[in-house]
Amino acid sequence: MPEDTKVSPIEALPEAAREYGAIGEVSDEPRWGMAIDTERCIGCWSCAVICKSENDIPLGMWWNRILTKGDDLDTPTVGEFGGLEMSWVPLACQHCDDPPCMKVCPTSATFVDVEHGRLVAVNQEDCIGCRYCMAACPYGVRVFNWGEPEQPAEGFDLGMVEARPVGSVEKCTMCIHRLIEGQVPSCVWSCPAQARIFGDLNDPDGELVRVIEERGGTQLLEEKGTKPKVYYLEPRRRRSL
Amino acid sequence: MSVATAARAREPRSWGPTWYGLLVGGMVVGLVCFVYQWVNGLAVTGLSNTISWGMYIIAFMFLVGVSAGGLIVAAGAELVGSERFASLQRLAVILSGTAILVAAISILPDLGRPQFVWRMIRQPHWTSPLIWDVIIITVYLTIAGIDLYVLTRPEPRPGLLRTVAFVALPTAVLVHSITAWIFGLLVARPFWNTALLAPMFISSALVSGLGLLIVTTFIVQRVTDWEPGRGVYDDLGRLMVWFIAADGFLLFAEILTTYASRVPDHLKQLNVLLVGRLAPVFWAEVAIGVVVPFAICASGLRRRRGWVVAAGALAMVGVFAKRINIVMTSMFMPLVGLAPGIPNGRPGQGFAPDPIYIPTWVEAGILIGLASSFGLLVTLGVRRFVVTGRVPSIRTG
Numbered sequence: 001m002p003e004d005t006k007v008s009p010i011e012a013l014p015e016a017a018r019e020y021g022a023i024g025e026v027s028d029e030p031r032w033g034m035a036i037d038t039e040r041c042i043g044c045w046s047c048a049v050i051c052k053s054e055n056d057i058p059l060g061m062w063w064n065r066i067l068t069k070g071d072d073l074d075t076p077t078v079g080e081f082g083g084l085e086m087s088w089v090p091l092a093c094q095h096c097d098d099p100p101c102m103k104v105c106p107t108s109a110t111f112v113d114v115e116h117g118r119l120v121a122v123n124q125e126d127c128i129g130c131r132y133c134m135a136a137c138p139y140g141v142r143v144f145n146w147g148e149p150e151q152p153a154e155g156f157d158l159g160m161v162e163a164r165p166v167g168s169v170e171k172c173t174m175c176i177h178r179l180i181e182g183q184v185p186s187c188v189w190s191c192p193a194q195a196r197i198f199g200d201l202n203d204p205d206g207e208l209v210r211v212i213e214e215r216g217g218t219q220l221l222e223e224k225g226t227k228p229k230v231y232y233l234e235p236r237r238r239r240s241l
Numbered sequence: 242m243s244v245a246t247a248a249r250a251r252e253p254r255s256w257g258p259t260w261y262g263l264l265v266g267g268m269v270v271g272l273v274c275f276v277y278q279w280v281n282g283l284a285v286t287g288l289s290n291t292i293s294w295g296m297y298i299i300a301f302m303f304l305v306g307v308s309a310g311g312l313i314v315a316a317g318a319e320l321v322g323s324e325r326f327a328s329l330q331r332l333a334v335i336l337s338g339t340a341i342l343v344a345a346i347s348i349l350p351d352l353g354r355p356q357f358v359w360r361m362i363r364q365p366h367w368t369s370p371l372i373w374d375v376i377i378i379t380v381y382l383t384i385a386g387i388d389l390y391v392l393t394r395p396e397p398r399p400g401l402l403r404t405v406a407f408v409a410l411p412t413a414v415l416v417h418s419i420t421a422w423i424f425g426l427l428v429a430r431p432f433w434n435t436a437l438l439a440p441m442f443i444s445s446a447l448v449s450g451l452g453l454l455i456v457t458t459f460i461v462q463r464v465t466d467w468e469p470g471r472g473v474y475d476d477l478g479r480l481m482v483w484f485i486a487a488d489g490f491l492l493f494a495e496i497l498t499t500y501a502s503r504v505p506d507h508l509k510q511l512n513v514l515l516v517g518r519l520a521p522v523f524w525a526e527v528a529i530g531v532v533v534p535f536a537i538c539a540s541g542l543r544r545r546r547g548w549v550v551a552a553g554a555l556a557m558v559g560v561f562a563k564r565i566n567i568v569m570t571s572m573f574m575p576l577v578g579l580a581p582g583i584p585n586g587r588p589g590q591g592f593a594p595d596p597i598y599i600p601t602w603v604e605a606g607i608l609i610g611l612a613s614s615f616g617l618l619v620t621l622g623v624r625r626f627v628v629t630g631r632v633p634s635i636r637t638g
């Protein structure tokens with residue numbers, strides 16, 4: 001498919017859909033964050049798959065994946081009272097406020113984007129591919145372009161985000177290209193269980209902050225001091241299969 | 242058969258050309274592999290998104306180690322005014338300088354985009370230990386050069402030598418400490434994230450640096466007319482006892498602390514080493530890198546040259562195994578280890594809940610290239626600076 005016939009799916013969206021994905025009210029200086037409600041998550045991998053197509057992520061790589069609690073991907077665990085339980089930890093870049101990956105990057109290719117809600121971004125132009133950031137990230141969410149990026153079929157890539165060169169590191173961008181257009185990230189938009197809540201952590205009246213406070217949202221590996229901007233909401237009640 | 246041909250047939254054959262041929266051949270192999278990897282990306286290595294650092298980084302650590310170790314021994318001997326190692330100083334400095342040069346080169350094949358390495362200089366990010374490592378390696382290389390220059394002047398200048406040693410010693414300690422901090426400052430890797438890492442790197446450096454010095458002293462002595470001086474092996478062996486003891490002690494202290502405090506993440510990684518997948522390498526490291534060389538050097542065997550050389554070689558192998566363990570333990574065990582794990586990174590290979598790492602022939606080729614460059618530079622250095630004034634050519638037969 002020639003380049004110029006590609007239409008940004010965001011522009012192509014019908015009005016109602018754009019409205020559904022609108023970010024809405026934010027503070028003057030937004031600090032983008034997310035809450036993931038593990039009570040609602042059904043482990044369907046929809047957000048992981050749409051992330052791949054949204055960002056043209058090459059075969060063999062994932063920016064967003066759904067971890068299953070317990071020992072196995074598809075095996076429930078036996079709960080405290082003998083019932084079967086299953087729950088998931090959707091995992092992508094946590095956009096840490098104190099990101100270890102940024103601190104170790106020798107070229108500043110990984111940086112905190114103060115103009116875009118303090119997201120952690122990678123400028124692939126400057127990346128030399130030392131993979132120090134991969135060693136430094138406690139969450140293991142960075143992936144490296146080991147060889148020439150491959151797509152499932154020719155023309156499969158949507159081209160909304162720039163392709164990343166061989167030998168550079170990439171990761172979740174919080175769909176910065178969508179945020180600029182006032183739309184929530186693709187994973188938030190696509191979650192059939194509405195388990196993801198996106199918003200501005202600097203807006204104390206916003207839905208995001210409210211839900212984190214109400215539900216006592218926790219951060220992953222909080223003790224590492226990375227200050228993630230992604231919060232997890234624990235289930236309020238015990239769920240057995 | 243005429244008398245003349247018989248005489249020629251008995252004439253011993255020179256190993257020089259074969260040796261140089263091997264080294265140059267090895268360098269060509271390394272270069273070809275490097276270009277191949279550059280064209281095809283790091284996909285040709287055995288690395289993956291989980292085990293994202295491998296043999297190149299291990300080789301880098303090892304080389305910085307032997308380099309620092311060698312120079313610390315040489316500069317330390319100079320500073321305490323030890324006459325015994327005077328004959329070995331030039332050799333030690335050649336080994337150190339060469340090792341750090343090759344270490345710096347060994348970073349290049351590890352980069353995904355080596356053509357952009359200059360961006361580290363254009364826009365250095367000062368919080369990155371990697372930047373500080375580049376700086377200290379440059380400084381260190383310069384000092385090794387100056388040291389060699391001063392050592393090889395026709396008229397020795399003892400005062401100057403002492404001054405150089407005075408600067409060289411802390412720089413050598415620092416170069417390996419900063420290399421340790423590349424790993425030791427990462428919260429994401431509990432096994433590395435210990436204050437003992439830098440001291441442990443230094444003690445291992447001393448062991449491997451001394452091991453290399455012993456082995457090369459022996460080789461140079463065998464193939465040339467150069468004599469290192471009486472009792473040198475005995476003295477080196479005596480030094481080795483202390484270095485191995487210190488290295489073993491730090492290792493034990495680290496393991497005991499982790500084991501006794503039972504911090505889950507940390508303990509999980511330690512178990513990989515003690516009883517898990519890396520256990521064979523670890524216990525081999527302890528046996529051939531610590532126990533056997535220590536036993537040799539601490540006993541009467543030390544007075545026999547062959548045993549000391551064997552101990553030196555074993556200690557070096559042990560330290561190399563230790564480097565493998567240090568890198569792999571942390572790489573095997575991502576902190577968030579739930580299924581399905583981290584994506585491998587190559588089409589069709591899925592996720593890696595239980596990652597393995599098998600270096601490929603490309604990685605082997607590049608390592609051979611690095612080792613050959615090291616061998617060639619040391620041979621040239623030895624011929625130029627160590628055996629000069631004697632018979633400069635490699636003895637035949």
Ligand code: SF4
Pocket residue numbers: 092093094095096099100101102120136137138139140141142171226
């Ligand atoms: S989750 Fe990892 S990659 Fe993302 S900002 Fe934190 S340390 Fe960096």
Ligand code: SF4
Pocket residue numbers: 104105106107108109110122126127128129130131132133134168169
């Ligand atoms: S791989 Fe790229 S982004 Fe990561 S630390 Fe190295 S230069 Fe920075």
